[in-house]
Amino acid sequence: MSFWKEVYGPGWLSWDAGAYYSHRLVTVYETYYLKTFLSDHSPSDVAWIGAIQSFAQFSAALVAGPLADRYGAMVIVRPFSLLLVVAMMLTSLCTKLWQFILCQGIFIGIASGLIFTPSISIIGHYFFKRRPIAMAFATTGSPIGGIIYPVVMTNLLQDNSIGFAWGQRVCGFLTLFLLAIAAVTIRPTSLRRTGAFILPEAFKIPAFSLQVAALFMVILGLWTPYFYLADYGTAHGMSPGLASYLFALINAGSFLGRVFAGAVARRLGQFNVITVACYASGILMFCWLEITSTGGLIVLSILFGATSGIIIALMFTTIAHTADHPSKIGTYLGMSTFLIGFGALGGTPITGALIDTYGGYSQGIIFSGAVLMAGAVLFTAARFAFSTDRLVV
Numbered sequence: 001m002s003f004w005k006e007v008y009g010p011g012w013l014s015w016d017a018g019a020y021y022s023h024r025l026v027t028v029y030e031t032y033y034l035k036t037f038l039s040d041h042s043p044s045d046v047a048w049i050g051a052i053q054s055f056a057q058f059s060a061a062l063v064a065g066p067l068a069d070r071y072g073a074m075v076i077v078r079p080f081s082l083l084l085v086v087a088m089m090l091t092s093l094c095t096k097l098w099q100f101i102l103c104q105g106i107f108i109g110i111a112s113g114l115i116f117t118p119s120i121s122i123i124g125h126y127f128f129k130r131r132p133i134a135m136a137f138a139t140t141g142s143p144i145g146g147i148i149y150p151v152v153m154t155n156l157l158q159d160n161s162i163g164f165a166w167g168q169r170v171c172g173f174l175t176l177f178l179l180a181i182a183a184v185t186i187r188p189t190s191l192r193r194t195g196a197f198i199l200p201e202a203f204k205i206p207a208f209s210l211q212v213a214a215l216f217m218v219i220l221g222l223w224t225p226y227f228y229l230a231d232y233g234t235a236h237g238m239s240p241g242l243a244s245y246l247f248a249l250i251n252a253g254s255f256l257g258r259v260f261a262g263a264v265a266r267r268l269g270q271f272n273v274i275t276v277a278c279y280a281s282g283i284l285m286f287c288w289l290e291i292t293s294t295g296g297l298i299v300l301s302i303l304f305g306a307t308s309g310i311i312i313a314l315m316f317t318t319i320a321h322t323a324d325h326p327s328k329i330g331t332y333l334g335m336s337t338f339l340i341g342f343g344a345l346g347g348t349p350i351t352g353a354l355i356d357t358y359g360g361y362s363q364g365i366i367f368s369g370a371v372l373m374a375g376a377v378l379f380t381a382a383r384f385a386f387s388t389d390r391l392v393v
Helices: 003-008 012-019 022-035 043-059 061-071 074-091 096-125 131-136 139-160 163-186 202-203 206-222 224-235 244-269 271-289 294-322 328-356 362-386
Strands: none
Touching: 003 206, 003 224, 022 043, 022 096, 022 224, 043 061, 043 224, 043 328, 061 096, 061 163, 061 224, 061 328, 074 163, 096 202, 096 206, 096 328, 131 244, 139 163, 139 224, 139 244, 163 202, 163 294, 202 206, 202 328, 206 294, 206 328, 206 362, 224 294, 224 328, 224 362, 244 271, 244 294, 271 362, 294 328
C-alpha cells in the first residue's frame, strides 16, 4: 500500500470535516445567537455552548480510544456518525439556551469526539517513521471544514428565504454525505489490544504526563481568537461582513500550518516543531493587544491560524509516539484528550467572563497569552524528557 493511499484511504476529509466541524462553526452560531435567539444572555453565557461542546468532544475520547483499540474504529464511527447528523438536525429546531447546550453542546460534542479519536488513531497503526506527516495531513480536513462550513452558514443566515433552521439542515446534509464516504473508506487494521480498559501507567512516562499538562494549558488559551477575534474586529471598526471572514482566514492559516507541520516534522523533529509553535502562539496572542487595524487583524488571523494548526496537527502524533505499541495509541489519545478537555471547558468561559467584567478584550487576551506561554514551557520539559541526547526529536 502506497504512502498516499494509506493517508487518504481512511477518508481524511470526510470524517475530519464532518466530525470535527463543531467548535469551528460554533463561533458563527454564537455571534448569530447573541443577535437573535439569545439576545437576553451575556456573551459568557452563550460561550458555554462552545465550551461544553469542546469538553464533550475531548472527554468522549476517554471511551472512544480504548474501544477502538479493542474492537476497531468502525464499531464506533458508523453509529455515532448517524448521531452527529441527527444532533445537527435537532439544533435547527432550538430556540433556548438549554436546548442549544443539549443538542449543539452535548450531543454534537460527544458524537464528534467519538468519531474523531478512532479515526485519527487508526492512522498511527499504519506508520512509525512517517507517523507525524501522516497524522498531520489526516487532520487537514478540520481547517478545510472550518473554511467551508462557516462561509456556507454565514451566507445562508444572510439569505432571508433560508435562515437559520434550513441553513443548519443544509450543513447537516453536507455532513451526512461526508461521513457516508468515511464510513466506507476507513480501513481498520488487525491490531487489537486486550487487558485493562484504561492504561494509567502511561502517566509514569514523563514525556506523556508533561505533554498532557502542557496541552491542558495550551488549549485553555488557544481557542480565544477562534471565538472572539471577529467580535474584536467589529468593535474596532471592521465591517461585520469582513469580520465574519476572519474565522475562515484563521482556518486557512490552520490548513497551511498543518501541511507545514507534516512536511517538516520528520526533518526538524515533531517535538521541536510543536514546542516552537506553542511559543509562537503565545507571542502572537500578546501582539494582539496592539493590533486594531483591519490589515493587522487579517495578518494576525492567518499567522495565529498557522501556529495553532501546527499544534493541533502534531499534538496527537507526539502523544502517540510515547506509546510502546500501536495497539495502545487509541487509549493514550483517549486518556490525554479527556484531561485536555477540561482546558477546553474552562478556557472560553473564563475569557468571556474577563471580557464582561472589564468591558474590553485586553484582560482576556493577556490570560490566554499567559497560559499559552506556560504550556510552551511545559512542552519544552516534555521534549527533553522524551530525549536529551538527540537534536531532532
